Amino acid sequence: MAKVESSFKNMVLTLFIITLVASMALGGIYTLTKEPIETAKKAAQEEAIRQVIPEFDALKESVVDPVDGSEPLVFNVGYKDGEKIGTAVLSYSNQGYDPTTIKVMVGFRPDGSIYNTAVVQQKETPGLGTKMELPSFRDQFKGKDPGKFDLRVANDGGDVDAITAATISSRAFCAAVRRAYQTYKNEWEDEK
Amino acid sequence: MNQWLNFTKGFIRENPVFTLLLGLCPALAVTSSAFNGLGMGIATTFVLMSSNMVVSVIKNYIPDKVRIPSFIVIIASFVTIVELVMQAYAPSLFKALGIFIPLIVVNCLVLGRAEGFASKNSFVSALIDGLGMGLGFTFALTLLGAIREMLGSGSLFGYTLVSGDMILVFILQPGAFIVLGYLVAMFNKIKKSA
Amino acid sequence: MNDVLIFSVISLSAIGIVAAIVLYGVAQKFKVIEDPRIDEVEDALPAANCGGCGFAGCRNFAEALVDSATQHENIDDFFCPVGGTDTMNAVAEILGLSVEEKDPQIAVVRCNGSRQNAPQKIVYDGPATCAFAHNLFAGESGCPYGCLGLGDCVAACDFDAIHMNAETGLPEVNDKCVACGACVKACPRDIIELRPKGKKDRRIFVSCINEEKGGPARKNCKVACIGCGKCVKVCPFDAITLENNLAYIDPEKCKLCRKCVPVCPTDAIHEVNFPPRKPKPEKKEDGEKRGQPAQKKEAAEKQEAGKKNEAGKKNEAGKKNEAGESDKTNNE
Amino acid sequence: MEYFVIIISAIFVSNIVLAQFLGICPFLGVSNKVDTAVGMSFAVLFVMTLATLVTWLIYHYVLAPFQITFLQTISFILVIASLVQMVEIILKKISPPLYQALGIYLPLITTNCAVMGVALLTIGKDFNFLEAIVFAISNAIGFGLAMTLFAGLREHLDLMEVPAGMRGVPIALVTAGILAMAFMGFTGLV
């Protein structure tokens, strides 16, 4: 079969057709996958929220500026039968070992104590900082009232046992939780 | 060409990673575990195969001067498809592979096969070539991932084999280079003796 | 149709078309005249621009290929890992380098000064390179023409075709030789010569390049060509010339009749891959200085026997060696 | 200070080649000689800055407003590819010496993860325009640093009798591994 000649018209036309087809195909696929992607994202978020506050049947999202004036945090208040049963605060810290921001979901009971924590994003060193995802570390926070439980690693004079050889990551984790707590407390006191 | 040979060449003789040294960035970056390697391999295989097929079909309708841009667009489209699909159905893997999914588009292997093979061969050959090369790539990434995972965290595909301290370097960047170095040496040797 | 689709189509097509038009315009405006073969070669390359060839991209590689083809008429040092041999053949074709078949040649080592034939008198203690030793001194045997045995030729061969024989200390060529001539160039003493492979792989040549007079030559090596001229006289085809005390057999003229081989008083002429010879009773008296024709014949026979054993496969030098050894025991 | 962090981080701490694994192909392919490596580095510096600049604009003024960011990959590669080709053609015409010094590396750069990778990372990190450019330049410098060091090491190894099995790429990779290990000393600097 003879090849198409490289004339200006042919070139532009070919490119045009190819980009046209490509963009249409992509647009189509995008529309198709848009839904699932959203769902997947939501699911991931909900999954984290579900971990850190008790069973709920409704969620209310709000954005709150933390006390220290840094980036706003996302609050998700969970309701069961119309009653508020917990608040999931998506907090973060930039003091991790890796420059990537560590994102931590912290769930508070209405009384201000921590229900549970979950790591949403981190890029710490595998085998060291990544241990923050393990229950063995996070369980320390379960049920603790930050009012009485010093949210700092033991090295810094707090009550948290750091992960061995990953004090930095532990410290960053604690900082995120502290930020969540302080913002939450602020909100919570405001509510009162 | 013997299609069986065409299919199998990607494994050892012309393994894209170990002997042709193409697509090394993903090969090094995402292979901190066997599973990631496998995922990346499959994604690349899909793009490779699909673009090979499309290129072999339309090869005669494309003027020479815009050949490369056209191929790039075709490849990029498939890459975007992979991106979207993965985001929808395998979000955690997508997250783990990071920017290396969109970077499939610049993987020399993909463009190289499209240009060097698919644009000159029949649909079937191109498909088999794409599949073979893709699987060779997948094989390489999985092997690399498996070794690094085993040495670095004592597990394989996430199953813990050895507990306790492992040699952390292997799942970090230096480990990637070093393991690949010795694997390339090994493949050179195999290729020579074969 | 939804918005997304429309926007996608519009933007992407726009980018595509703008890119095409701009590129076309720029290409026209900034045209540079170059060797058109560069474009052709570039087209033949995979355009993967991977750098695997060691060049900065396919075009750069194409330029290097065209350059090499123009200057050296070969592109053997280049390889594209993506395209492989097929691509390289295609490139060679574009550049008109499909070499027409020549008379197949092979490298022959024109020295038989093995450890036995040319015993070591001096110890050389230095880097194992012929090039250096050649500049330094005449050689461990004292023969200033002979093989130094340090294997520059072996190192030069890319085809695994030439190896040192540990026993004789001489290089031997095997049938992997492609007559590239690398060893010829590497040898500082011009010992190696490319000669036609010959009918049925048979060839006859003088395995010595010593230009000294008979006496001094024989002092260092038993199998040196002493320039006696007997072979010249006996050759019916005028294939042998004698210059500077050294006989040379012109491969074009030589008809492989083998007459010269037995008359050589020092066994300097080699025959390769011939069937064993029937003992010839009427052999002429030879060796004015040696005067030991009987032994000479014996040696020749042994040599042939050796050849037979090795089924004519192995190299000349190795075979000759046995003859040399018997010579030695008789001589000294 | 923000810019300082970006610079140090891109050059040393998360070096684009040794820590991010971008642009490995030219890192291994064109690092035989120091001179080539330096030439390549400058070409990368030029293209990376230009490409990041253009893709940043495209992203923020075309893709984002129309909410078609999923076309990021395809539009970026198109833009980068034509940009590089354009620069190459122009350079060849207006300054042959510069073309000899930089231009010959340009095609190689098109299909090199580093340029595309930096363009994508810039978007991922939400940099503003100036930050994006600083980021691109720093990464290019990081690339150049790793490349030049590596080329020096390889030239050195070329003069050594490396065991047959390891010669060439294998030993280069092991060397790169050790180099990456040494660069881990910079962790925590920012």
Place this chain on the structure above:
Amino acid sequence: MGGVHPPENKISAGQKIIALDPPEQALILLNQNLGAPSKPLVKKGDEVKAGQLIARGEAFISSNIHSSVSGKVLKIDSVMDASGYKRPAVIIQVKGDEWEESIDRSKGVVKQISLSQKEIIEKIKENGIVGLGGATFPSHVKLMVPEGKKAEVLLVNGVECEPYLTSDHQLMLSKGEELLVGTSVLMKGLGVDKAYIGIENNKPDAIGHLSELCRQYKGIQVVPLKVKYPQGGEKQLIKAITNREVPSGKLPVEVGAVVNNVGTVFAVYEAVQKNKPLFERVVTVTGKSVKKPSNFLARIGTPVSMLIDQAGGLPENAGKIISGGPMMGKALLSVDTPVVKGTSGILIIDEAHARRVPLMPCIRCGRCVDVCPMGLEPILLAQLSEHEMWDKAEDQKIMDCIECGSCHYTCPAGRPLLDYVRLGKNKVGQRIRNRGK
């Protein structure tokens, strides 16, 4: 910069120069100078006298050769030179010891310099004087300063930094007066009014003797020098005395200096003042196991074996025979080779020390770099040469190497650095010459 301190081992230092009888047969090689070989003027059967011109140097850089003995020309044939290669030579069967009449054989020192500058150069050329410091460069060429350059100072090289060798030392002690006259002759030939005689501090007697004598000679001064090898290298000597560095690839005249060995100066004295061609020279025969280490005045063409016999015979345990000193000399293939104009000594090394030290991988200690008097990187040059990277070797100034051997001497790994550098110099030199064509 650079340099090493090998043990001096000047065991023949106290031995007075003994004049040897002519040999039975003299083998006079036709190429005894750097540059083109000389054309023979005699043929088989000719009768010759000592001092008779038997070969003429026709090329610009070439020199005349004179018979060193009297007798009959046996043949013109090839003779084994030091490295075992056959070279053309005139072989003379010695009969008696009859010299050309024109030679002034009287004992006294002729101090009066009667010839003009031009005549001096002509005389030197006629009498076949070449540099006796090792390079055998025709001396008259050195005196013809190229257009546009100007010689300012003459340096007389009495350093003798090579271990073992003592011929120059003895010459300075026994022929001081002649040397100074010779220096004056050369100063006149060059048209300079300053000359320095450089002598290493390890020869205080020579320094004292010559300093004493040179008071009577205008413009000549003795300069004691630090003991260090290769202090006697031309460029090093110029640097040490004048503090000027000859630029890479340039001749000493570039910085206004001309260097001559004391042996050469003595030969010039004899040629110009006594009309005696260069046909004999002082040769040190030495070695740890040599019975009578000596300094001989030997005829050119004397077989080395005869010198060794005169020094008590070849020791049982001889493992290596070197023509010249241990640092720069050439190992001999056989003792049958004759003395040539460039033979400064015969050194016999025991078997135990004949072989090189075991070879180890280079540990990049940089000592070779430290000691290289030319500021080169011997290890790099050797590696480039080993890998046949000639272009780079040229860039790295491989041609500047003066082949002093300090690098190999000092290398703890025993790398044959100079061997490879020499190989590289050869190849690079060829390439440069080809380029010129």
Place this chain on the structure above:
Amino acid sequence: MNTLTISGSPHVHGDDSVKKIMYGVVYALIPAILVSVYFFGLGAVRVLLVSSIACMFFEWIIQKYIIKGPPTINDGSALVAGVLLAFNVPANMPSWILIIGAFVTIAIAKMSFGGLGKNPFNPALVGRIFLLISFPVQMTSWPKPSALFAGDALTDTVTGPTPLGLLKEELGKGRTVPEIMQEMPGYVNELLGNQGGCIGEVSAAALILGALYMLIRRIITWHTPVAYLGTVFVFTGILYFMDPLQYVNPLFHLVTGGLMLGVFFMATDMVTTPVSRRGMWIFGAGAGILTVIIRIWGGYPEGVAFAILIMNAFTPLINRGFKPKRFGEKVADA
């Protein structure tokens, strides 16, 4: 007559050899070995033995079965690497990890490149960094030094921080230098070796003693050490001068951590450092600057090992860029 030998000039050779140099380094290490045994007891002995035996074993087996060359373990370089690797780990390092370190040192960092003289990176340091990255816990828990005769020598379970680690940690908590210095062992102890740390690095005095020996025997030259120490001293001195509350006295930097070990035994490893004097100056200064940067602003409390390794990578470029002064390069005015 004997068979004559022919070789190119020179025909005599100096009396130094690679073997003498390597064993010279071993002798120079003896004072530090003794101090380490004194302070860390049997732990130090075990670490030293395991490391050097493992290194020599790997060298031997790889040379014999993989490279198939003449044996090289006698040249002493494997022993040097082994001892230096041991010097770079704490006394309580588990043997199996140490063996991995020895393998990395010899197999990866040395023999892969062809053995002695070919490796661009310092093998022992590659081993150390490899272990530091792979086993941060084990590599950073330091047994407290306790003099051999002080009674509790064998109950070495007490761990404590190194001065540099302590400094970095406490500074991180916002305390000032003078406060922290109260808890330090003091300069005399630090000089003698009574401080936490790897077994070989604790005693600056013993290391200097060894270095003097090497200097006298001309195994090393003074250029790199002077450049290195000088740079560290000046750089930290400037910082100290600017803010003595934040930055510690330069003397502290000199006697703590692995500086002396690195300066005298690792930055001087000729294989992996520049060959020319000019190059040595650059190498030393570069390593000094990097050491200080990593110590003060980096994530690791100690930066000597990384600094030297990074400078190793620069060595080929330094060799390329800083040539010795060529004779005749610049005509001196007469």
